[in-house]
Amino acid sequence: MGTKTVDGAAPGTEAQTDETNPAEETTKNATEAAAGEEAAAESEKQGPSGVDQGPSGVGQGAAAVVSAALGLVSLSGGWIGTVAAARTTLDGQLHTASNAGVATQIKAVYGDAWHTTALWAGLFALVALLTGVAVLARPAFGTPGGPQAPWIKSVAWAGVSLGVVGLLLALLKYSDVLLGLPSAG
8 A cells, every 4th residue: 555645635644545456455355364364273272381282292101101110110029019928928827837847838928928929020010011012002093193202102112121021020930930939858
Protein backbone atom coordinates (compact mmCIF):
# COMPACT_ATOMS: atom_id res chain seq x y z
CA MET A 1 0.00 0.00 0.00
CA GLY A 2 1.22 3.44 -0.69
CA THR A 3 0.39 6.99 0.34
CA LYS A 4 -0.10 9.86 -1.98
CA THR A 5 -0.92 13.54 -1.56
CA VAL A 6 -4.32 14.32 -2.97
CA ASP A 7 -4.68 17.54 -5.02
CA GLY A 8 -6.56 20.21 -3.19
CA ALA A 9 -5.87 18.76 0.22
CA ALA A 10 -4.29 20.82 2.91
CA PRO A 11 -0.51 20.76 2.90
CA GLY A 12 0.93 18.02 5.13
CA THR A 13 -2.16 15.78 4.89
CA GLU A 14 -1.96 12.64 2.94
CA ALA A 15 -4.65 10.27 1.80
CA GLN A 16 -4.11 6.55 1.46
CA THR A 17 -4.71 4.96 -1.86
CA ASP A 18 -4.77 1.32 -2.74
CA GLU A 19 -2.01 0.57 -5.20
CA THR A 20 -2.19 -3.26 -4.93
CA ASN A 21 -4.14 -5.72 -6.94
CA PRO A 22 -7.14 -7.30 -5.12
CA ALA A 23 -5.92 -10.80 -6.11
CA GLU A 24 -2.55 -10.09 -4.51
CA GLU A 25 -4.29 -8.90 -1.34
CA THR A 26 -6.32 -12.15 -1.13
CA THR A 27 -3.17 -14.24 -1.57
CA LYS A 28 -1.40 -12.21 1.11
CA ASN A 29 -4.29 -12.69 3.58
CA ALA A 30 -4.42 -16.44 2.89
CA THR A 31 -0.66 -16.74 3.48
CA GLU A 32 -0.91 -14.84 6.76
CA ALA A 33 -3.84 -17.01 7.88
CA ALA A 34 -1.94 -20.21 7.06
CA ALA A 35 1.09 -18.95 8.98
CA GLY A 36 -1.13 -18.16 11.96
CA GLU A 37 -2.70 -21.62 11.92
CA GLU A 38 0.76 -23.22 11.70
CA ALA A 39 1.97 -21.17 14.66
CA ALA A 40 -1.12 -22.16 16.66
CA ALA A 41 -0.56 -25.85 15.88
CA GLU A 42 3.10 -25.55 16.89
CA SER A 43 2.17 -23.83 20.17
CA GLU A 44 -0.30 -26.65 20.96
CA LYS A 45 2.47 -29.20 20.33
CA GLN A 46 4.80 -27.34 22.67
CA GLY A 47 4.28 -27.01 26.38
CA PRO A 48 4.27 -23.81 28.40
CA SER A 49 8.05 -23.61 28.34
CA GLY A 50 8.17 -23.83 24.55
CA VAL A 51 9.79 -27.27 24.60
CA ASP A 52 8.49 -29.83 22.13
CA GLN A 53 6.12 -32.20 23.98
CA GLY A 54 6.42 -35.17 21.60
CA PRO A 55 7.11 -38.71 22.83
CA SER A 56 9.72 -38.25 25.52
CA GLY A 57 10.62 -41.88 26.25
CA VAL A 58 10.43 -41.34 30.01
CA GLY A 59 8.62 -44.66 30.52
CA GLN A 60 11.14 -46.52 28.41
CA GLY A 61 14.02 -44.89 30.27
CA ALA A 62 12.51 -45.76 33.64
CA ALA A 63 11.94 -49.36 32.57
CA ALA A 64 15.54 -49.61 31.37
CA VAL A 65 16.84 -48.34 34.72
CA VAL A 66 14.54 -50.77 36.58
CA SER A 67 15.89 -53.60 34.43
CA ALA A 68 19.49 -52.73 35.29
CA ALA A 69 18.64 -52.34 39.00
CA LEU A 70 16.88 -55.72 39.10
CA GLY A 71 19.90 -57.25 37.37
CA LEU A 72 22.14 -55.91 40.14
CA VAL A 73 19.76 -57.19 42.81
CA SER A 74 19.87 -60.63 41.21
CA LEU A 75 23.65 -60.66 41.57
CA SER A 76 23.66 -59.50 45.19
CA GLY A 77 20.77 -61.66 46.38
CA GLY A 78 18.70 -58.78 47.64
CA TRP A 79 16.91 -58.26 50.91
CA ILE A 80 13.98 -60.51 49.99
CA GLY A 81 16.31 -63.40 49.20
CA THR A 82 18.13 -62.93 52.52
CA VAL A 83 14.88 -62.89 54.50
CA ALA A 84 13.54 -65.94 52.63
CA ALA A 85 16.81 -67.81 53.27
CA ALA A 86 16.71 -66.94 56.98
CA ARG A 87 13.13 -68.17 57.16
CA THR A 88 14.07 -71.41 55.43
CA THR A 89 17.00 -71.85 57.84
CA LEU A 90 14.70 -71.38 60.81
CA ASP A 91 12.17 -73.79 59.33
CA GLY A 92 14.94 -76.34 58.78
CA GLN A 93 16.10 -75.99 62.39
CA LEU A 94 12.57 -76.42 63.73
CA HIS A 95 11.63 -79.43 61.62
CA THR A 96 14.85 -81.41 61.77
CA ALA A 97 15.03 -83.95 64.52
CA SER A 98 17.98 -83.63 66.85
CA ASN A 99 18.91 -87.25 66.22
CA ALA A 100 18.92 -86.79 62.43
CA GLY A 101 22.13 -87.44 60.56
CA VAL A 102 24.64 -84.68 59.89
CA ALA A 103 23.95 -84.74 56.13
CA THR A 104 20.21 -84.31 56.76
CA GLN A 105 20.82 -81.43 59.17
CA ILE A 106 23.20 -79.67 56.76
CA LYS A 107 20.72 -80.00 53.91
CA ALA A 108 17.71 -78.87 55.97
CA VAL A 109 19.43 -75.96 57.67
CA TYR A 110 21.86 -74.69 55.03
CA GLY A 111 21.13 -76.36 51.70
CA ASP A 112 17.47 -75.40 51.50
CA ALA A 113 18.30 -71.80 52.45
CA TRP A 114 20.97 -71.71 49.71
CA HIS A 115 18.44 -72.94 47.17
CA THR A 116 15.88 -70.37 48.35
CA THR A 117 18.43 -67.60 47.85
CA ALA A 118 19.17 -68.96 44.37
CA LEU A 119 15.45 -69.05 43.52
CA TRP A 120 14.92 -65.42 44.50
CA ALA A 121 18.06 -64.32 42.66
CA GLY A 122 16.84 -66.22 39.59
CA LEU A 123 13.43 -64.56 39.83
CA PHE A 124 14.99 -61.08 39.95
CA ALA A 125 17.28 -61.98 37.06
CA LEU A 126 14.39 -63.25 34.95
CA VAL A 127 12.34 -60.09 35.57
CA ALA A 128 15.39 -57.94 34.74
CA LEU A 129 15.95 -59.89 31.53
CA LEU A 130 12.31 -59.66 30.42
CA THR A 131 12.07 -55.95 31.27
CA GLY A 132 15.25 -55.15 29.34
CA VAL A 133 14.07 -57.13 26.32
CA ALA A 134 10.69 -55.37 26.44
CA VAL A 135 12.38 -51.96 26.45
CA LEU A 136 14.57 -52.92 23.49
CA ALA A 137 11.60 -54.35 21.57
CA ARG A 138 9.21 -51.46 22.38
CA PRO A 139 10.09 -49.23 19.39
CA ALA A 140 9.11 -52.03 17.00
CA PHE A 141 5.58 -52.20 18.45
CA GLY A 142 5.08 -48.68 19.78
CA THR A 143 3.54 -45.60 18.34
CA PRO A 144 5.53 -43.96 15.59
CA GLY A 145 7.72 -41.19 16.83
CA GLY A 146 11.32 -40.28 17.28
CA PRO A 147 13.96 -42.96 17.61
CA GLN A 148 14.78 -44.40 21.02
CA ALA A 149 17.42 -42.45 22.89
CA PRO A 150 20.85 -44.11 22.87
CA TRP A 151 21.15 -44.04 26.67
CA ILE A 152 17.89 -45.98 26.98
CA LYS A 153 19.26 -48.69 24.71
CA SER A 154 22.53 -48.80 26.65
CA VAL A 155 20.87 -49.11 30.04
CA ALA A 156 18.40 -51.71 28.70
CA TRP A 157 21.29 -53.76 27.31
CA ALA A 158 22.99 -53.52 30.70
CA GLY A 159 19.80 -54.83 32.32
CA VAL A 160 19.61 -57.70 29.82
CA SER A 161 23.28 -58.56 30.38
CA LEU A 162 22.97 -58.45 34.17
CA GLY A 163 19.80 -60.53 33.93
CA VAL A 164 21.53 -63.21 31.86
CA VAL A 165 24.52 -63.34 34.23
CA GLY A 166 22.23 -63.39 37.28
CA LEU A 167 20.09 -66.15 35.79
CA LEU A 168 23.17 -68.22 34.97
CA LEU A 169 24.56 -67.79 38.50
CA ALA A 170 21.19 -68.63 40.05
CA LEU A 171 20.99 -71.84 38.01
CA LEU A 172 24.54 -72.78 39.01
CA LYS A 173 23.80 -72.09 42.70
CA TYR A 174 20.52 -74.00 42.67
CA SER A 175 22.05 -77.04 40.96
CA ASP A 176 24.95 -76.98 43.49
CA VAL A 177 27.54 -76.62 40.73
CA LEU A 178 28.61 -73.30 42.25
CA LEU A 179 29.50 -73.60 45.94
CA GLY A 180 27.67 -76.84 46.60
CA LEU A 181 27.13 -78.20 50.11
CA PRO A 182 30.05 -80.01 51.69
CA SER A 183 29.75 -83.73 52.12
CA ALA A 184 29.12 -84.93 55.64
CA GLY A 185 30.99 -88.09 55.49
